[in-house]
Amino acid sequence: MADNVLRLENLTMQFGGLIAVDDISLDVNKGEIVALIGPNGAGKTTAFNCITGVYEPTNGRVLLNGEIISESYPRGKMKDAYKGKNKGTYNKVVRHTPDKITYRGIARTFQNIRLFKALTVFENVMIAKHMRAKQNIFTATFRLNWKEERRMREETMALLEEQNLAHLKDHTASSLPYGLQRRLEIARALATDPSLLLLDEPAAGMNPQETQEIAEFIRSVREKYKTTILLIEHHMGLVMQISERIYVLDFGEMIAHGTPDEIRSNQKVIGAYLGVVEDAEN
Amino acid sequence: MDVINSTKKISTKNLTIIALLVAFFILLIILEQVIAPTDRMNMLLVSLRQGSIFALLAVSMNLLNGFTGLFSLGHAGFMLIGATTYALFSIPLAQRTDVFLWFSDSYLIRTSFPEVLGNAIGGPGMIMGMLIAITLAGLITAVFAFLVGLPVLRMRSDYLAIATLGFAEIIRALIMWQGLGTLTNAGNPLRNFTRHVDLNITIGGQTFGLITFTLALLSAICIFVIILIVSSSYGRAFKAIREDDIAAEAMGINLFKHKQLSFCISSFFVGIGGALLAIFMGTVAPIQFRAAMTYEFLLIVVLGGIGSVSGSVIGAMLFVFASMWWLRGLDSGAFLGLERITIGGFNIGERVFVSGFRLVVFSVIIMCVVLFFRRGLLGDKELPYYVKKLKDTIVTRITRKEKAGVSDG
Numbered sequence: 070m071a072d073n074v075l076r077l078e079n080l081t082m083q084f085g086g087l088i089a090v091d092d093i094s095l096d097v098n099k100g101e102i103v104a105l106i107g108p109n110g111a112g113k114t115t116a117f118n119c120i121t122g123v124y125e126p127t128n129g130r131v132l133l134n135g136e137i138i139s140e141s142y143p144r145g146k147m148k149d150a151y152k153g154k155n156k157g158t159y160n161k162v163v164r165h166t167p168d169k170i171t172y173r174g175i176a177r178t179f180q181n182i183r184l185f186k187a188l189t190v191f192e193n194v195m196i197a198k199h200m201r202a203k204q205n206i207f208t209a210t211f212r213l214n215w216k217e218e219r220r221m222r223e224e225t226m227a228l229l230e231e232q233n234l235a236h237l238k239d240h241t242a243s244s245l246p247y248g249l250q251r252r253l254e255i256a257r258a259l260a261t262d263p264s265l266l267l268l269d270e271p272a273a274g275m276n277p278q279e280t281q282e283i284a285e286f287i288r289s290v291r292e293k294y295k296t297t298i299l300l301i302e303h304h305m306g307l308v309m310q311i312s313e314r315i316y317v318l319d320f321g322e323m324i325a326h327g328t329p330d331e332i333r334s335n336q337k338v339i340g341a342y343l344g345v346v347e348d349a350e351n
Numbered sequence: 352m353d354v355i356n357s358t359k360k361i362s363t364k365n366l367t368i369i370a371l372l373v374a375f376f377i378l379l380i381i382l383e384q385v386i387a388p389t390d391r392m393n394m395l396l397v398s399l400r401q402g403s404i405f406a407l408l409a410v411s412m413n414l415l416n417g418f419t420g421l422f423s424l425g426h427a428g429f430m431l432i433g434a435t436t437y438a439l440f441s442i443p444l445a446q447r448t449d450v451f452l453w454f455s456d457s458y459l460i461r462t463s464f465p466e467v468l469g470n471a472i473g474g475p476g477m478i479m480g481m482l483i484a485i486t487l488a489g490l491i492t493a494v495f496a497f498l499v500g501l502p503v504l505r506m507r508s509d510y511l512a513i514a515t516l517g518f519a520e521i522i523r524a525l526i527m528w529q530g531l532g533t534l535t536n537a538g539n540p541l542r543n544f545t546r547h548v549d550l551n552i553t554i555g556g557q558t559f560g561l562i563t564f565t566l567a568l569l570s571a572i573c574i575f576v577i578i579l580i581v582s583s584s585y586g587r588a589f590k591a592i593r594e595d596d597i598a599a600e601a602m603g604i605n606l607f608k609h610k611q612l613s614f615c616i617s618s619f620f621v622g623i624g625g626a627l628l629a630i631f632m633g634t635v636a637p638i639q640f641r642a643a644m645t646y647e648f649l650l651i652v653v654l655g656g657i658g659s660v661s662g663s664v665i666g667a668m669l670f671v672f673a674s675m676w677w678l679r680g681l682d683s684g685a686f687l688g689l690e691r692i693t694i695g696g697f698n699i700g701e702r703v704f705v706s707g708f709r710l711v712v713f714s715v716i717i718m719c720v721v722l723f724f725r726r727g728l729l730g731d732k733e734l735p736y737y738v739k740k741l742k743d744t745i746v747t748r749i750t751r752k753e754k755a756g757v758s759d760g
Contacts, residue, residue, distance in 0.1 A: 121601065171603040179601075185594035187731065188587075196591045199584050200603030206612060209583040210576065218584065261603055 072099040073135065074265050074297045075120070075175075080129035081153040082115050082321075083143075089115045091321035092129075092154045097265065102291060102298045104308045106332075107318035108341060113301045114180060116318070117269055121177050122170040128153055134264060137163050138170055172200055176263035178254045180270045180301075186243040190234055190253055193242050194225045197260035225260065231293065232256045248279045252286060259294060266290070268300035272307050280304055284311050309333065317341065364735060372571070379567055383560040394676045400566050401675060404627045406667035407570040409651040410577055410660050411620035416649075417658035417731070418581055419613040420593030422512045424645050425499065428519025429492050429618045431640035433625025435526060436488040438541035438635045439534075441465050441481065446543040451536055459534045465545040474552075481545055485569070485626045492622025493615045495522070500614045504607060516642060526637050540636040544629070566627060573620050578660055580616060589613050593658075654720055656727030661734035666727070674713055681709040 075097040082090040090112040097103045105113050119126045122139065127147055131139040140163040143151035165173075176197075185193050198221040204214040212218070229235040232252060237245065242253060251271060258266060271287065272280045284307050291298055302308045308315060309329045317325040317332060319341040325332060332338055379399070386392050408430065415421050442450055443466045451458040464487075465480030472479070503514045525531065527538035552559045580586050588609050591599040600606050629635045647670070655666025680686035681704055690700025720728070729737070 123597075166605070167600045168603045168605045171601060177601055179598065183595050183598035183601075185591050185598065187594055188590060192587055192590070195584075196587050196599070196604070197602045199588050199591075202584055204584060206580075206585055206616075209585050210579050212579070212583075214584070221584070257602065 073097075074099050074101075074133065075299065076132040077116070077120070078130040078132070079155045079158060080116065080119055080131065081127050081155070082112070082119055082124060083127045083147065083151060083153055086150065086152070088153055088321050090119065090126075090318075093316075093318065093321075093323045095316055095323070095326075097297055097299050099297055100291070100295065101314065102287065102300070102312045104312035104315045105299065105301050105318065106303070106305075106308055106315060110320075111318040112321040113318055114269060115321075117177065117267055117301060120170075120267065121175060122165050122167040125164055127151065128155060128159060130159060133170075133173055133175060136173075137161075138165060138173060138175075139163055168200070171261055171263075174262070174264035175267060176258035176261045176265075177267040178251075178258055178269055178271065180273060182247075182250050182254055184242040184250060184254055184257070187241060189239050189241055190229065190245070191225060191238040193253060193257050194228060194260045195221060197257045198225060200261060228256055228260055248275060248282065251275070251283060255286070255290065259290065259296070263296060266296045266298045268298060268302075270301055270303060272302060272304045275304075280307055283307070287311055368735070376564060376568065376571075379564045380561070383563050394679075396563050398672045398675045400563050400631055402668040402671040403563075403567040403570040404624055404631055405648070405651065405671050406664040407573050407627065408621060408624035409648050409655065409663040409667045410574050411617045411624060412648050413652050413655075413657065413660065413663045414577055414581065414589075414620070415613055415617040416652060417656075417663075418586065418593060419589040419610065420596075421504070421610060421613065422508055423515040423614070423617075424512050424642070424649070425496075425515035425519040425522075425618075426621060426648050427640045427642060427644040428522035429496060429621040430625035430628065430644070431523055431526060431635075431637055432492045432495050433488040433622030434629035434635045434640070435535060435541065435625075435637070436491045436622070437484050437626035437629050438544045440484040440487060441544040442541065443543070443545075450539075450541060450543055451533075453537070453539060454533050457533045458536075463545075477545065481630075484545075485623055488626035489619040489622040492625070493619040496615050496618030497611065500611045504610045504614060516645070519642065519645065523637055523640055538637050540634045541629075542634040546630050546633055566631065569623075569627060573623055574660065574664065577616075577620060581660065585609070585612065650717065653727055654717065656729035656731060658731035659727065659729040659733055662727055662729035665729065665734070673716070674709070678709045678713055680704065681712055682706050 073096060075095070077093055077095040080090055080093050080095075081088065093112075093116065095103075095105075105116065107113050115124065118124045119139065120131055126139060126141050128142055128151065129140070130137060140159055140161050142159040142162070143153075143156060144162075171177075185196065188196075202214070202217050202221055204217050208214040209218075226235065226238075229238055232255075234249070234253060234256060237249070242250065245253060255266075255268070255271070268287070272283050275283060287298065287300070288311055290296060300308075300312070309332075312329060315326060315329060315332045316323060317335075317338050319337075324337045324341060325335045327335070383396060386396060408426070412423075412426055415423050439460045441463055443463050444461065447458055447461070448456060463480070464483045465477045468480035468483075469477035499515070499518045503511060503518060506514055526535045528535075529537050531537065552561060581589070588599070588604045591602065591604060592606060592609060596606055651666040651670050652663055654670065655662030655664070678686075680690075683706075684690055684700045684704045686704055690698075690704055692699045
């Protein structure tokens with residue numbers, strides 16, 4: 070597919086004897102909002118960490134815009150300990166640190182908000198601009214990069230204004246209410262000019278009204294920046310409302326994928342969440 | 352849009368700061384001409400000299416520990432490299448046999464920048480030579496820091512502190528090693544190098560002292576550059592690493608590269624500080640550059656406020672002035688007239704104010720500061736912030752009074 074943004078191929082992550090992510094394959098196409106759901110401990114965040122380069126997958130491949138950004142096969146200690154599938158399919162190692170992956174165009178937010186707490190809202194977003202600025206330590210120190218610096222400031226201000234955070238620019242990040250911290254985190258991720266945005270539980274800890282706001286916010290982000298979004302979420306209302314396609318993980322395995330309507334009526338998914346399907350049939 | 356234009360415009364705040372600094376330096380020059388070396392007030396000049404060097408050393412430690420959040424304790428080792436490098440490249444050739452007493456004529460470095468340039472151009476040449484030697488001290492220290500950083504910066508927090516502490520001791524041990532004696536003089540003091548006394552200018556039989564001025568100016572320039580770095584895009588990246596390294600990495604900041612950068616820049620200025628300290632002290636004895644020296648600077652940084660440049664400068668000045676000058680009487684039997692008090696034949700001046708008591712009082716004062724200013728004197732804010740706050744409170748009080756006056760009338 071030409072408009073494929075993210076593709077996971079047979080991604081497997083094994084910690085010691087435990088397979089946290091088991092042979093999942095997933096596609097996200099340009100402009101889509103795709104959700105990755107599953108009960109606690111299903112391996113959603115682990116999958117995120119494999120995509121963003123925090124973990125090196127045990128086996129499998131991650132592609133961004135058709136380019137391999139991460140690939141690995143069981144080696145070292147895992148050579149004998151590997152219990153997953155597709156052994157021998159992959160034989161290359163491609164590994165990038167998280168900052169390189171962000172540079173290639175994947176930005177993320179965190180489950181437990183990770184802002185630069187003591188810094189201002191403005192600085193938080195400016196830091197995300199650092200990566201793409203054309204400068205080195207000498208030009209930056211002696212302000213020979215002032216044109217670049219000016220551009221960074223202008224873009225940051227524009228972004229903050231679009232996100233209705235401009236009036237808070239001089240407040241420290243930690244002084245913001247929870248909902249705004251979430252939005253700032255997303256704004257900061259957007260400042261890295263991503264082609265794919267990964268949101269790890271954007272509505273965690275929010276009340277119904279805030280959840281509704283974040284849903285609209287995520288939609289507006291997609292419209293404005295033409296970003297593709299992959300999100301992890303527990304809040305079913307939000308997931309069903311905004312995502313076009315849903316992937317469901319349970320115990321590391323992909324048990325279903327489809328449109329919200331298909332997922333809603335999928336017995337396996339209901340079973341994974343409620344665990345009562347067999348009992349009900351008896 | 353003041354945020355956007357702040358890169359180009361010089362604000363009134365900055366103008367005030369520049370004016371104050373110029374006034375300070377003019378005052379320094381005048382003070383140095385007025386106060387005779389034999390005067391009691393000469394202690395003021397000596398403290399200012401040491402204070403400004405300590406300020407530079409504390410600020411460069413703050414760049415690493417306060418702004419980048421890397422708890423490094425390798426300060427003394429890097430200072431020693433700077434001091435040694437400066438000394439080695441500025442001892443006049445005629446003095447070398449004398450200094451390298453144990454290695455007769457086999458010493459390796461046979462260049463003295465101040466001497467070579469001084470002979471070639473005269474007075475200004477000597478100063479240029481000193482500056483070259485000082486810069487070289489910084490560069491060589493930065494190179495060592497780069498090498499030390501390769502293994503050490505992969506560690507975090509406490510482990511980093513222990514590893515850097517260890518490397519500082521290794522550096523000292525290396526410099527004191529007999530095997531490198533022809534290069535480093537193996538722990539025997541280096542002396543007779545070009546010093547600040549050579550900076551005085553004689554015009555028509557009249558000598559003008561410029562020692563304090565020169566040392567303070569060099570420190571101020573270095574501190575200014577550090578301020579520029581801290582407020583640049585890279586400074587923001589350093590702060591991001593301090594705040595949350597995982598998030599910083601997710602925002603595209605290469606952790607290792609930026610940590611290494613901060614480590615090398617900090618060490619560059621520590622090397623320069625070490626060279627200035629060598630100039631101030633007159634001898635470089637490696638035995639002095641122990642871990643205890645690192646703790647002095649750590650104390651200054653914590654005292655002034657972690658993450659505050661002006662805090663470190665104020666902390667350094669207070670530290671030096673208190674330990675060198677104000678509390679000196681506690682050791683020598685005279686302090687604020689308290690020595691005259693006698694209780695039941697127990698004279699305080701004779702029994703309490705004897706050698707060693709200064710450190711006791713000093714420690715108590717520091718404990719009090721740490722207890723009552725838990726985040727240091729200035730926290731992580733800079734001095735202008737407090738000036739503005741003070742101005743605001745005064746203004747609100749005045750307006751409140753005026754309002755009260757109006758309503759009374």
